[in-house]
Amino acid sequence: MRNTRRKLFYFLGAIPIVYLLIFYTLPLGIIFEKAFEGFQTLLQTSGLLQKLGRPLAFTLYQAGLSVILTVLVGFPIAYLFSHFHFKGKKLFQAAVTLPFILPTVVVAAALNSLIGPSGWLNLALIHIFDLASPPIQIMNSLEIILLAHIFYNTSIFVRVVGAAWAQLETEQEQAARTLGAGVWQRFWFITLPLLKQSILSAILMVFLFDFTSFGVILMLGGPSFSTLEVEIYLQTTQMLNLPLAGLLSVIQMGITFFISWFILRDSHTGIVTFLPDIKNERMQKAASGKQKILLILLLTFIFLFFVLPELSLFFRSFIFIETDGTFKFTLDFYKELFHNVHGSLFYISPFTALKNSLTYALITTLIAGLLGIIAAYGLLNARKSKVLRALVLLPLGTSSVTLGLGFLLAFPRLSLFQKYPQILIPIAHTLVALPVVINTLYPAFASIPANLRAAAGNLGASPMKVLQKIDLPLIRNSLLVGALYAFILSLGEFGATSFLTRPEYPTMPTAIYRYLSLPGSLNYGQAMATSCILLTLCTFSMLLIERFMLKDKRS
Amino acid sequence: MKKPCLSIRKIHKDYEKNPLLDGISFDLHEDETFCLLGPSGSGKSTLLRVIAGLEKADAGSILWRGKDISGIPVEKRNFGLMFQDYALFPHMTVAENIAFGPRMRGWSKAAIQKRVEQTLQIVRMEKFSDRRVLELSGGEKQRVALARTIAPEPDLIMLDEPLGALDKTLRDELGQVLHEILNELHIPTIYVTHDQEEAFTVANTIAVLNFGNILQMGTPEEIYNTPASLWIASFLGFSNQIPGSIKQIDPLLIASDVGDFSLSESEHISMKKGGDVTLVIKPDMIRAASRKNGSNLIQGTVKDSQFRGDGYRLSISTKNDATLHFRDTMRREIGQPITLEISPAMLLVYSGNHA
Numbered sequence: 001m002r003n004t005r006r007k008l009f010y011f012l013g014a015i016p017i018v019y020l021l022i023f024y025t026l027p028l029g030i031i032f033e034k035a036f037e038g039f040q041t042l043l044q045t046s047g048l049l050q051k052l053g054r055p056l057a058f059t060l061y062q063a064g065l066s067v068i069l070t071v072l073v074g075f076p077i078a079y080l081f082s083h084f085h086f087k088g089k090k091l092f093q094a095a096v097t098l099p100f101i102l103p104t105v106v107v108a109a110a111l112n113s114l115i116g117p118s119g120w121l122n123l124a125l126i127h128i129f130d131l132a133s134p135p136i137q138i139m140n141s142l143e144i145i146l147l148a149h150i151f152y153n154t155s156i157f158v159r160v161v162g163a164a165w166a167q168l169e170t171e172q173e174q175a176a177r178t179l180g181a182g183v184w185q186r187f188w189f190i191t192l193p194l195l196k197q198s199i200l201s202a203i204l205m206v207f208l209f210d211f212t213s214f215g216v217i218l219m220l221g222g223p224s225f226s227t228l229e230v231e232i233y234l235q236t237t238q239m240l241n242l243p244l245a246g247l248l249s250v251i252q253m254g255i256t257f258f259i260s261w262f263i264l265r266d267s268h269t270g271i272v273t274f275l276p277d278i279k280n281e282r283m284q285k286a287a288s289g290k291q292k293i294l295l296i297l298l299l300t301f302i303f304l305f306f307v308l309p310e311l312s313l314f315f316r317s318f319i320f321i322e323t324d325g326t327f328k329f330t331l332d333f334y335k336e337l338f339h340n341v342h343g344s345l346f347y348i349s350p351f352t353a354l355k356n357s358l359t360y361a362l363i364t365t366l367i368a369g370l371l372g373i374i375a376a377y378g379l380l381n382a383r384k385s386k387v388l389r390a391l392v393l394l395p396l397g398t399s400s401v402t403l404g405l406g407f408l409l410a411f412p413r414l415s416l417f418q419k420y421p422q423i424l425i426p427i428a429h430t431l432v433a434l435p436v437v438i439n440t441l442y443p444a445f446a447s448i449p450a451n452l453r454a455a456a457g458n459l460g461a462s463p464m465k466v467l468q469k470i471d472l473p474l475i476r477n478s479l480l481v482g483a484l485y486a487f488i489l490s491l492g493e494f495g496a497t498s499f500l501t502r503p504e505y506p507t508m509p510t511a512i513y514r515y516l517s518l519p520g521s522l523n524y525g526q527a528m529a530t531s532c533i534l535l536t537l538c539t540f541s542m543l544l545i546e547r548f549m550l551k552d553k554r555s
Numbered sequence: 556m557k558k559p560c561l562s563i564r565k566i567h568k569d570y571e572k573n574p575l576l577d578g579i580s581f582d583l584h585e586d587e588t589f590c591l592l593g594p595s596g597s598g599k600s601t602l603l604r605v606i607a608g609l610e611k612a613d614a615g616s617i618l619w620r621g622k623d624i625s626g627i628p629v630e631k632r633n634f635g636l637m638f639q640d641y642a643l644f645p646h647m648t649v650a651e652n653i654a655f656g657p658r659m660r661g662w663s664k665a666a667i668q669k670r671v672e673q674t675l676q677i678v679r680m681e682k683f684s685d686r687r688v689l690e691l692s693g694g695e696k697q698r699v700a701l702a703r704t705i706a707p708e709p710d711l712i713m714l715d716e717p718l719g720a721l722d723k724t725l726r727d728e729l730g731q732v733l734h735e736i737l738n739e740l741h742i743p744t745i746y747v748t749h750d751q752e753e754a755f756t757v758a759n760t761i762a763v764l765n766f767g768n769i770l771q772m773g774t775p776e777e778i779y780n781t782p783a784s785l786w787i788a789s790f791l792g793f794s795n796q797i798p799g800s801i802k803q804i805d806p807l808l809i810a811s812d813v814g815d816f817s818l819s820e821s822e823h824i825s826m827k828k829g830g831d832v833t834l835v836i837k838p839d840m841i842r843a844a845s846r847k848n849g850s851n852l853i854q855g856t857v858k859d860s861q862f863r864g865d866g867y868r869l870s871i872s873t874k875n876d877a878t879l880h881f882r883d884t885m886r887r888e889i890g891q892p893i894t895l896e897i898s899p900a901m902l903l904v905y906s907g908n909h910a
Contacts, residue, residue, distance in 0.1 A: 171642035172644055179707060181630055196646075
């Protein structure tokens with residue numbers, strides 16, 4: 001009896017490992033195989049070095065630039081949140097955080113609605129100055145890519161560095177003062193070195209996200225900008241040059257694993273740590289005039305930069321623009337979501353996309369949640385858990401485009417997937433979500449004193465019963481947080497989905513991408529409306545996450 | 556005495572509408588080690604921070620050699636402050652920590668290095684120069700913190716519970732070292748502690764602080780021999796307290812449940828026959844009485860007799876069930892009846908009845 005239970009326990013524990021072996025290791029292995037298979041022929045291709053070098057160089061260049069700019073924007077904001085109390089602070093913090101969990105397509109749509117050719121700013125300028133064409137031509141430029149990356153990743157920097165800064169003891173700085181250090185000397189010799197670790201890990205994370213950025217480059221950068229990710233996508237879907245795509249993927253993986261290894265090595269926090277609500281001497285109300293001006297300037301910046309795009313998206317989804325340039329309030333874009341006026345085969349029904357996205361997201365949440373519980377609980381009890389934990393988190397360092405390519409190479413030929421191609425999407429989404437779920441659950445499991453389990457065991461509970469009666473009730477909030485993350489990640493997933501989706505099974509992100517690339521006011525409006533729905537879902541999820549996290553902290 | 560170098564004048568500071576410092580004044584002289592002695596929450600650390608400039612007083616002034624320094628920022632005051640938990644810079648070595656002050660003052664490299672060696676020698680830590688501070692033990696950290704504080708040759712040293720984070724054995728040992736170092740330095744020092752023994756060891760002058768006020772100021776002997784109030788006597792650990800009343804004024808005679816006690820005059824009571832007082836008996840070395848009648852005798856039974864290394868600790872129960880403690884020369888049998896002779900020098904008397 002006892003033995004069979006134990007066997008069952010081990011059997012269950014093996015499920016996440018088997019899942020990763022089949023759906024992660026296998027596709028990656030096939031990419032390697034493809035890359036090396038075609039390597040001989042590729043070597044003879046003229047300009048191979050250029051074909052690899054150009055996207056690699058541009059990827060590094062834009063990622064480097066984005067990181068520098070993100071640090072420049074993030075530093076003052078981290079300072080603001082870790083030093084000042086002010087009214088509405090929570091709202092402003094949420095505003096800076098929201099972009100991080102927004103799907104790339106929504107960010108692209110939001111920026112488009114604000115500064116794109118049919119965006120508010122251009123509409124206003126055309127209207128006021130009676131211009132023939134939109135004066136701001138920022139779409140398809142490096143600037144808009146950088147802008148989107150800053151918009152996206154500032155929150156990582158602010159959260160990681162801001163949290164460290166707020167928790168930094170004030171005594172070292174005071175000691176430096178009594179030893180004669182002025183304000184800049186204190187910053188340079190004391191604060192900065194003490195924040196170094198968190199700044200570095202924030203920079204690495206931001207770099208990783210910028211390096212693997214796909215949707216932003218594809219949708220905002222346009223055809224003239226190609227990063228490794230975009231190049232892999234284009235080589236696969238348009239050039240049908242799978243060996244080259246494979247080789248690019250191998251290069252990409254090498255670099256991202258290298259970066260992720262550094263991040264995992266010294267980060268003790270989860271993916272997104274929420275700013276702690278700490279009251280110490282550092283936290284003050286803005287007192288001097290200088291501080292007040294700084295506060296107002298920064299808050300205005302946060303509003304313009306982090307809030308306005310979302311607002312603009314929201315309002316733009318209710319506006320129809322006639323051919324003569326006059327505005328009209330309309331609910332049409334939302335009504336249109338529900339019927340296929342075009343009746344054409346290539347037309348994507350927004351309602352179908354919504355339905356598909358929700359279905360995929362729910363399945364993903366379920367699988368990732370179950371696998372996550374088993375994996376996190378198993379890690380807690382496993383020997384060499386550090387190595388295992390790093391292995392389980394590896395998919396985090398794999399770009400979604402690479403995952404998509406791997407899936408495309410590995411599975412669609414199998415008859416099951418030929419019959420039901422849509423199954424692959426939640427399976428891929430689970431790979432994206434699983435590391436995040438594990439990273440949320442593992443610390444929660446680990447924070448339960450081992451004595452509690454021992455006591456329950458001593459009272460006669462089997463390992464399964466202990467999990468059921470002791471652990472799960474105690475980690476309830478973390479489980480909800482993990483589930484919500486899985487839900488949002490699946491809803492917004494674009495990279496892997498764009499490889500695997502078929503026209504007849506659109507998701508919201510792929511639908512938005514299609515609408516934005518098609519001409520016409522209705523398409524544009526529907527992109528806005530669909531994005532708006534996605535935005536709302538994500539915002540609600542984030543608010544819930546924040547609530548559950550707070551609850552967890554309190555208990 | 557010489558002219559004061561630091562003058563604190565009527566310092567007030569509120570914290571959340573409660574007075575933390577309520578009009579404190581005192582003078583600090585050259586070469587003096589001035590000890591602020593008080594329980595936690597008495598405002599002593601806040602006073603240090605105000606003098607250092609880390610906090611602003613709501614009212615009052617601080618004069619350094621006659622000049623008001625309220626407007627001078629912390630980093631320009633040249634006052635050394637050693638923090639209670641040391642606040643060593645974790646990202647620097649021992650030598651880099653100590654060099655920090657001189658570096659901020661723009662000393663030459665050679666001068667800094669010389670000074671680091673010098674201060675390491677002063678705190679007897681020569682071999683630790685290149686160690687990371689995180690690797691140090693509590694006692695080692697304490698000495699590095701002291702070295703860092705004195706390295707830039709401050710005009711004034713302030714020590715906030717410098718032995719507070721250490722365990723008992725280390726405290727005794729390092730207290731001695733600290734005392735010797737302070738004697739060698741000849742820099743005026745303000746020393747904050749809640750431990751009277753520590754205060755007695757290091758200080759020339761002690762100010763007993765509570766509720767944001769200085770309750771008594773004097774030499775260690777003055778404070779120990781004549782605590783100015785019952786609260787101070789209790790704070791110093793004089794727990795043998797007996798309610799009584801004035802039976803006779805000249806010479807002073809106090810009646811209590813335990814017996815009558817005559818003592819030299821006390822300035823701490825309003826002399827009125829029949830007035831309620833509290834009698835405090837210091838827990839000094841005691842001897843058994845040879846007489847059975849008369850004043851200044853305590854009769855009781857031995858409740859406990861413990862060996863304390865340098866003597867014994869005797870606890871007796873009096874006939875009205877009070878427990879009194881004394882130092883003793885020998886072990887006594889528990890339950891044995893005993894009569895103790897109380898010399899007038901062991902007695903203190905305060906107005907009012909605390910019970």
